[in-house]
Structures are given as C-alpha cells and as structure tokens.
Amino acid sequence: MAWRDLRHRVRQRMADFLELPREVVLDLPKIVVVGDVQVLIENHRGIVAYGPDQVRVSVGEREVTVHGRELVLRHVRSEELLVEGRITGLSFR
C-alpha cells in the first residue's frame, strides 16, 4: 500500500507541476452538475445499479451515487454518462 500511496503522491505532484488536469493524470471521474436537473459523469467504469431514485456508478476505486427522482439515463457511452431528472444529492463511497 505504501508503494501505491507514493506513486499516487508523485503523480499528483507532477500534475500540479505540469498544470495538467488532475482527472487526466490521476484517472479521476469528472462530474458536471447542471442545477438540479442534470449530472454528467465522465471517465466512469460502468453502471453498478440503476433505479428511478438512485444511480450508482463505478469510478475506478470508488463509487458515485446520484440520488433523485424520475432519473433517466439520457446517454450511456463507454466514457460518459448523462443522468437527468430531479437530482437531490450526489455522494461518494
């Protein structure tokens, strides 16, 4: 684990030094929330569970959950996911 932490820190340093976007270097998801109507998740790893009140999306080591009502997946692509509906929350686990 220590080795992995070190690699992580080095990468973050390099990203800061080269002024590169972190999500590119660190392989993080980029999440754009538009009001309470739309959530765009880029760089995801797949849908874990989908229901009208909750969408769980795997993003690498972690998982993002979009909470809301009448949730619709407007687009499902391998690299991005667009969730629409009445968003009430967004959480990481």
Added chain:
Amino acid sequence: MFRLTSYLRGFVSLVLEGEALEKFFNMAASRGIPLWNLRRLNRRRAAVHVPLQAVWPLRHIARRTRTRFRIQKRAGLPFLLLRLRRRRMLAGGAFLFVTLVYLLSSFVWSVEVVGHQALDPQEILAAAREAGLRPGACRWRLGAAEIEGRIADRVPAVAWVGVHFKGTRAIIEVAERKLPAPADVRPCHIVSTKSGLIKEVLVLRGTPRVAEGDVVEPGQVLISGEVPVAVPAPDAGTERPPPPGELRRVHAAGLVRARVWYKGYAEVPLVEEGERPSGRSALVMGLRIGNREFALAGKRNPGYLRYYEEKLVKRLPAWRNLGVPVELHIIRRHELVPWRIERSPAEAREMAIQKALEAALSGVPAQARILEQQVNEIPAGHPPGLVRVGAQVETLEDIGTEQYF
C-alpha cells in the same frame, strides 16, 4: 447533431427484461453502442433507445446477460422509406406533385409593364412578344438582356428597359425618353380670354384684328389665323395672280397685351359671433349587430353643451353579396365653444380692405403686371354694423389664347 444522425440512420425503442440490466448497459457501452433515453419501468424492466444497426449485436449481449428484449417502436428515415416503398402510389404522387409544380413554374404566366407614362403598354408587350417573351414561354429559353435589347430597338421612345422574373411573372420595367413635343402647326386663331383694353399687339404669324386702344370681349378674335395668299410680284412671270379673297390658314401666334380690371368685394361686421372647437373631445365606441347597438366604451353623453360628431364605421369586408351584419362605430365628439369678436370701425375697415384686395387679386394670373390698386368704402347700407369695401386692380397681361378652327 446526434439527433439528426440518429434519425437519418434509424433507431428503435427497446423494452428490456432481465435480472442484470446494468450488466447489459455496461457491455453495450463498452462495445461502443450508444444508448439513450434509458428509463427504468420497474425492477425487472427498462426502456432504451438504440441505433437501428446496433440491434443485431445487442442480441449477443442480451444472450450473455440473460436479458430479453422486444422492439417497441421504430423511428427514423429507414422505416419511413420502407413504408414509402410499400405505398408506391403515395410516393409517386408526391414526386409527380413536385415535378408538376416545378414544370409549371418554369413557364411565364403573365407579362407586366411598369413605369410607362405616355407609352401604350400594348406596344411594349408587342415588342416583347416578338422577342419571345409572352405568356406560355419557357423561362429557361429567355435571356433578359436579349429581350431588353430587342424592346429598346423596337420602341425608340424607351430610354431604358429592364426585364426581370418574379416567379411566373415577367415584369418589364421601362423608363421613357422625354421626346420634345412636336411643334404645334394646327391652324388656329388667337382669341381673347378676358375683356380689356388693348395696350400692344405683337403678331408673329397671322393677321391682326385689333389695334391698340380697342376694347375687346372674351372670345373675340385678336389675331386671325387666316392669311391672304401672297400675290406674286407682277414681274415674276406670266402666272395669273390668284383671285383675291383666297385665304390660307396658319397657326396664328403673337402677343396681345391688354389692360384688364379685376373687382373684389368684402364686408366685415363690427360684431362677429360663432362657434369653434375647444380642443376637447370624447370617444364613444359601439358595436352594431343587425339592428341593435351596444355601447362598448366611452360615455354616451360627454356633457358638452354643443358639439359636432365625427363618425367612423368599420365593417368586415363583404364577400359577394354576403356581408357580416356587424359594424364597429367609433364616434368622436368635439366640444364647441362660442366666441365673439368686437371690432372698432377702423379695424373692420382695414380688414375689409385686405379681404377685398385679396378677392380681386385671386383672379390675377401670375404673369400679369399689376398697374394699379384701388379701394373704396361703400357707405353702410341696410344692416348697420357692417363695413363694406370694394377693390379694383388694374393689370397689364397677355390675354390671348389659341383657338383651333
């Protein structure tokens, strides 16, 4: 953009049923199949839109994820074409319609001439017809420049021609050349238009019939257009002189100046009364349906002592003899207030003189030279409180005018 391409390539709406639908979505996405409008219907079912060409590969994914799907709706151009192929007559009719409209719009249906003034449009149309521009001609065979040239050649009175097409209408725009009016050579007399005292006579052509100092009446011949035929000189030859009294008719011309008198009269009362609008007005709007009237807006009685009405009636345009028996009445009532003016005799006299002179001068033509102006007060007659003034203006002017035989 995405919507347009998906419409052009066709898409279907699928209803999926299975225990692990998320697996199906992830697999489809990772194979590069775009899914959109994904809705959860219940725990086991979901609806999704996919491109038409992705349906076949999705079957494999469905089998591997133990999902069943059923096509619920088809949309897009491929399905439209398929339907059209089944309904050949409809497609043929649509094609025929478009072709027919195109064909019919490639003919000239009417030719119009604009901008002409003295010219007869028929003449221009005839020239255009000769150049090939007539109702029924094919538009693609007509060159505007060529037609313009032909019309300009044929009709010399035209200074410029422009031909352009507006749909199936050909419009010939012309600008006329200002041709000098041909000299008037029709035989005529110069006659008097007014009565007056002849001051000078200058004959350019014709025989003078009046001399300085004559008094003439309107319509009297001043310069006659009848000229005795010149008698050749006796030594000119053996030709017999024409019998006396033989006359030739010419276009008489000349200048006859005369003194002409104009009279004017005016009276101004010392006390004058009347009514004039106060500037205040009220608007009443009403609707008339059949024989009944309804007030729409405004007060029926504006509370003016005296007023005059301006009435505007609006009705719907009648078609043939079917009119709509509904009228909108807009009445504007203007208030009138009385006024009264009292003048001193001197003021009234000044005003009467002014008015009398104006009345006398109103008949004087612009070219006349005014020689003298006179005013005299006429003693007040029966209605007292009235100033009466007569004016006399004397001018020197050309009183002749042409009168054809």
